[in-house]
């Protein structure tokens with residue numbers, strides 16, 4: 001494995017060329033997420049933003065993605081790149097440039113997301129490498145604001161990153177990682193919008209350090225994590241026998257991204273506070289009798305425990321919503337999704353086990369539990385559906 005590190009991922013490469021108490025339904029029969037339906041949460045996005053809630057804005061993207069999958073099942077046979085024009089000086093023979101580009105993505109994925117990488121081994125080689133390419137692009141985007149060079153990141157740099165994105169969607173890749181993604185988006189019905197939205201999330205993170213209510217936080221979570229779900233579904237593929245609407249599968253994918261991000265936020269409260277950031281709804285903090293100072297002080301009190309219980313409950317609701325959609329994915333894609341869901345969900349258990357001290361303790365899932373999750377995920381993804389087919 002060649003040494004991949006965060007710096008090398010971003011090193012300059014040569015420029016080569018609302019509130020509801022139950023799920024609401026839509027006319028198409030697709031169930032929308034009841035994002036604000038957790039009983040413990042008093043805030044109402046509809047009240048906070050009567051014109052158009054974040055949930056509605058994101059739902060429009062979901063519908064667009066779903067339509068794309070229906071209309072463009074697969075753009076097979078196209079060649080994304082003119083390799084001679086786009087890639088030079090990489091020291092690789094033309095014949096296997098694409099293979100090399102993808103295998104570099106695999107190396108990055110293996111380095112940073114070991115469990116997910118392992119899970120992707122069950123997927124077909126084409127899907128597996130496409131998932132790697134998407135993962136690497138997301139990782140690099142995240143590194144822009146979270147990585148070692150983050151303090152130098154400006155809106156201008158994000159603008160350049162977005163231009164680079166549109167170029168790769170049009171077949172002009174700047175480096176090997178871009179080349180792999182460029183090939184992926186030419187072969188699968190992947191839309192550019194979630195990618196642009198992820199960059200928008202980075203912009204938001206640069207200028208914002210407080211979230212007034214869950215509606216605002218929801219939009220941030222969609223930008224930085226829900227988008228990953230939307231990018232992944234077209235590549236992971238739907239089960240041919242699935243009777244679910246495409247929208248409902250996208251909703252589940254979106255829910256998994258949101259659940260993961262909310263979990264991340266709850267795990268990292270102390271760490272984020274030390275950077276001056278509070279990714280918690282201010283109105284809900286106030287309703288619990290808490291304020292920013294309580295977070296900076298970092299003392300676990302009854303008020304904090306009770307607040308955290310509500311936040312954990314909401315994150316679990318999103319995980320539950322996500323679980324409903326996994327069975328609709330192509331069978332070979334289910335295992336990595338179950339595995340990552342189970343691992344992330346256990347972080348919430350670990351916060352509870354730490355008696356809600358997410359100020360000084362980092363919740364984590366131990367090796368033994370991680371290892372145990374893999375066969376369980378395999379059982380849910382592969383064995384259980386086979387058994388249910390037999391009955």
Ligand SMILES: CC(C)=CCC/C(C)=C/CC/C(C)=C/CC/C(C)=C/COP(=O)(O)OP(=O)(O)O
Pocket residue numbers: 224225226228229230232233249250252253254256257260261264322323325326329337340
């Ligand atoms: C459920 C269905 C139908 C499909 C699945 C669709 C997928 C793959 C969704 C996954 C979404 C996802 C992985 C979002 C990323 C969320 C997130 C918070 C990642 C954290 O990444 P790191 O920052 O590397 O995490 P650590 O800090 O834990 O290392």
